Amino acid sequence: MDLDQDICLCFHVSLRKVKNFIRLEKPVRASQISQCYGAGTGCGWCRPFLEKLLHASQTPIVAAPPTEPAQPDPASEPVRPGPPTLDAAHGEADELLDTAQPLESLSAQAYAHLRKTYVDSGRGTPP
């Protein structure tokens, strides 16, 4: 998905508009992104992605301090949990699409097809 493609298909709000809104308005909560042309206030499909964009903008990029190369001991490696998932309210989108995957790696057609599947299954109603 490139910047000029719609992330909110209900209200035709592009990824660029949402990213610029987040950069300029600095919303604290994902629900505030609805002030960007109503993004996220229709069927609900795009909400996990809007939330992900907001969280990505709030995560500071900090360079890791230099460290000595560690000698890994595979037997003592702790089991690491997978990437954090969005809360249960967004589980429906997670079922259809791995929301941890970058939006840029998803074609607009694939995104729209998955949203259609979401709507057709009765999980959300477009305006």
Ligand code: FES
């Ligand atoms: S795609 Fe954004 S609310 Fe439906």
